[in-house]
Amino acid sequence: MMWAVIPAGGSGTRLWPASRRNRPKFLLPIPGPQSMLRATWERVRPLVAPHHCFVVTGAAHVAAVRGELPELAAEQIIAEPAPRGTGPAIGLAAFLIARHAPGALMGSFAADHYVADPEGFRRAVRAGLRAANEGYLVTIGIPARYPETGYGYIRLGEPLLVAEGLTVHRVQQFKEKPDRATAEQYVRSGEYCWNASMFLWRVDVFLDALRRLLPEVYAPLAAIAACWDAPEGQHCFQEHWPTIPEITIDHGIMERADQVAVVPAEFGWADLGDWHGLAQLLADDADDSVVLGCEHLGLDTRATLIYGGRRMVVTLGVENLVVVDTDDVLLVAHRSRAQEVREIVRRLEQLGRQDLL
Amino acid sequence: MMWAVIPAGGSGTRLWPASRRNRPKFLLPIPGPQSMLRATWERVRPLVAPHHCFVVTGAAHVAAVRGELPELAAEQIIAEPAPRGTGPAIGLAAFLIARHAPGALMGSFAADHYVADPEGFRRAVRAGLRAANEGYLVTIGIPARYPETGYGYIRLGEPLLVAEGLTVHRVQQFKEKPDRATAEQYVRSGEYCWNASMFLWRVDVFLDALRRLLPEVYAPLAAIAACWDAPEGQHCFQEHWPTIPEITIDHGIMERADQVAVVPAEFGWADLGDWHGLAQLLADDADDSVVLGCEHLGLDTRATLIYGGRRMVVTLGVENLVVVDTDDVLLVAHRSRAQEVREIVRRLEQLGRQDLL
Structure with a gap:
């Protein structure tokens, strides 16, 4: 059995108006019926002691997370005093785990990713834990199926071991989100995976890497952990946390560490960053429409994503639309413009419409 | 000064989901801010004694009509026991007017038509009343500007008189809603008006025509009128009304009477039968979008009609759509399919969704 941390941050601006400041992507029931956070927890649960x-x-x-995960104890849900990226969030969890079990295996799983095949996911985790146990910092990679420019890529190095029918490789290189041509070349080569930002390691190995590579993160986290259970614990947390620089685990640790491995595995993973991507993922056929969360009556409707709630949505003679119906805002957009939803959020901010953000 | 009747019937199925069984077209704020019924009354009011x-x-x-027209007395709002078309509705009003003023001038004005230029409308009414006073049954015609297939047409006959700068003509013939080719021919000829279903006549002239042409309507109405103020008035009304056949004034009287005249007049009239027609009427330019009743933020949005309420509507990269946002249903349709909104209503009826009709 392993320990787990689920960093639940980010807002998911491109999924506005379903996602809002007070209802970030990980709280949305996408694709439903449960929230992405709850689905993440249920996916991980069979691998983790209670x-x-x-x-x-x-x-x-915090309150919404408690509502989604009532089986977790209050001390299992940690409120960041300010967002600092995945580096400090995962680092803090590692320190807290180390207090109980310094040599434990640990995994980190983003709260807002989609996985179609949870058992396939767990197989990949179990394979990765084998390498983690041997001292590697392990990431899970998704063999790149098409030239997606919205994901980071990982170039596979030599094979290290085989477990659960999967081959764990050394990582040759992490690559930033590429342009289209580069992405096409990556896919053609067959040597690249998408970076799914799921990590596995031994806590001692990770904390050692953190100490060497990010001392400016390590030191304040060590101070916070040292007084965690003391009466001044919260005060100490609030005092040190803001001094920590913002950094991701990918940039801060994985791209700079030596013993890094990747498990390429296919389990229907997707980031679901925008409405078009969501529609693409959920439609069996490119012409199919996808309806989430509401009643829908469609006459002559093609390739349209409908995300709704209380109201019935009726569509007639439309195609390639995204319709997102919330209590206070309705969005109707062409699917090809899904990335520009961010622009709408920016516009509303300029207009002072905090109520809609 | 004249008397007036406003027949407020019909449901306006093609304006669903804004129009419903309990919120027919004449109660809608189209184009707003007031209801079509209230706009009709305010347009007529300068011509009518209180x-x-x-x-x-x-x-x-009845309750909704009272709410819209609080200045009317209870006895001025007549509740039909069952819908019977404009013939019996207008006929009953004529009988009730005749009890006070048997030789009065009277006009009938549909509650759900749009008029851009109320003063132009009143000029046409005043011209028509001149012919009505001479014993004609008068209708107001709108010179046909384009080959609309959704309206009935009137062929102009010889000129009868000039008043208010308008020429009143004898009617040569009423024509049913034509096919496209016929409509084009009508428009080319310059001899046709659209039938706006507005009528002007002397009450005695009209009742005489009703007695001769529709005795099966005249007789029960006469019976109802005879006991209108008696204690058994309501009972008598409820008893006789259902025996009256359903018929419109156009079919029952105007198309069959001898002395029929028409005032061709242009005052920005439209029937606003469907969402596309409404968009066409209200957009200055064919590419313009039209927003009624809600906040709207549009990015790269063309030729789209948005009819909303409480919610903000945001559109991105769309064109030629109709978006109708109500409390319990949202409609997104292509403008070219506006006529098929009726089909949706039929479908919902089949599905037993009375709650949405």
């Missing part, structure tokens, strides 16, 4: 999971989230979302 | 107007409507709508 109280060996932490969720690190913004203070504003 | 208590010389009747509204004939379905029993289910």
Whole structure:
């Protein structure tokens, strides 16, 4: 059995108006019926002893996270005083785990990714834990199926071991989100995986890497962990946390560490960053429409994503649309413009419409 | 000064989901801010003495009509026991007017038509009343500007008189809604008007025509009128009304009477039968979008009609759509399919969704 941390941050601006500041992507029932956070927890649960999971989230979302995961104890849900990226969030969890089990295996799993095949996911985790146990910092990679420019890539190095029918490779290189031509070349080569930002390691190995590579993160986290259970614990947390620089685990640790491995595995993973991607993922056929969360009556409707709630949505003679119906805002957009939803959010911010953000 | 009747019937199925059984077209704020019924009354009011107007409507709508026209007395709003078309509704009003003023001039004005230029409308009415005073049954015609297939047409006959700068003509013939080719021929000829279903006549002339042409309507109405103020008035009304056949004034009287005249006049009239027609009427330019009743933020949005309420509507990269946002249903349709909104209503009926009709 392993320990787990679920960093639950980010807002998912491109999924506005379903996602809002007070209802970030990981709280949305996409694709439903449960929230992405709850689906993440249920996916991980068979690998984790009951109280060996932490969720690190913004203070504003603690109540919602508790509502989604009532089986977690209060001390398993950690409220960041301010967002600092995945590096400090995962690092803090590692320190807290080390207090109980310094040599434990640990995994980190983003709260807002989609996985179609949870058992396939767990197989990949079990394979990765084999390498983690041998001292590797392990990431899970998704063999790149098409030239997606919205994901980071990982170039596979030599094979290290085989477990659960999967081959774990050394990582040759992490690559930033590529342009289209580069992405096409990556896919053609067959040597690249998408970076799914799921990590596995021994806590001692990770904390050692953190100490060497990010001392400016390590030191304040060590101070916070040292007084965690003391009466001044919260005060200490609030005092040190803001001094920590913002950094991701990918940039801060994985791209700079030596013993890094990747498990390429296919389990229907997707980031679901925008409405078009969601529609693409959920439609069996490119012409199919997808309806989430509401009643729908469609006459002559093609390739349209409908995300709704209370109201019935009726569509007539339309195609390639995204219709997102919430209590206070309705969005109707062409699917090809899904990335520009961010622009709408920016526009509303300029207009002072905080109520809609 | 004249008397007036406003028959407020019909449901306006093609304006669903804004129009419903309990919120027919004449109660909608199209184009707003007031309801079509209230706009009709305010348009007619300068021509009518305070208590010389009747509204004939379905029993289910009496309360709503009172709310829209609080200045009318209770007895001016007549609840039909069952819908019977404009013939009986207008006929009943004529009988009730005749009890006070048997030789009065009277006009009938549909409650759900749009008029851009109310003063132009009143000029046409005043011209028509001149011919009505001479014993003609008069209708107001709108010179056909384009080959609309959704309206009935009137072929102009010889000129009868000039008043208010308008020429009143004898009617040569009423024509049913034509096919496209016929409509084009009508428009080319310059001899045709659209039938706006507005009527002007002397009450005695009209009742005489009703007695001769529709005795099966005249007789029960006469019976109802005879006991209108008696204690058994309501009972008599409820008893006789259902025996009256359903018929419109156009078919029952105007198309069959001898002395029929028409005032061709241009005052921005439209029937606003469907969403596309409404968009066409209200957009200055064919590419313009039209927003009614809600906040709208549009990015790269063309030729789209948005009819909303409480919610903000945001559109991105769309064109030629109709978006109708109500409390319990949302409609997104291509403008070219506006006529098929009726089909949706039929479909919902089949599905037993009375709650949405």
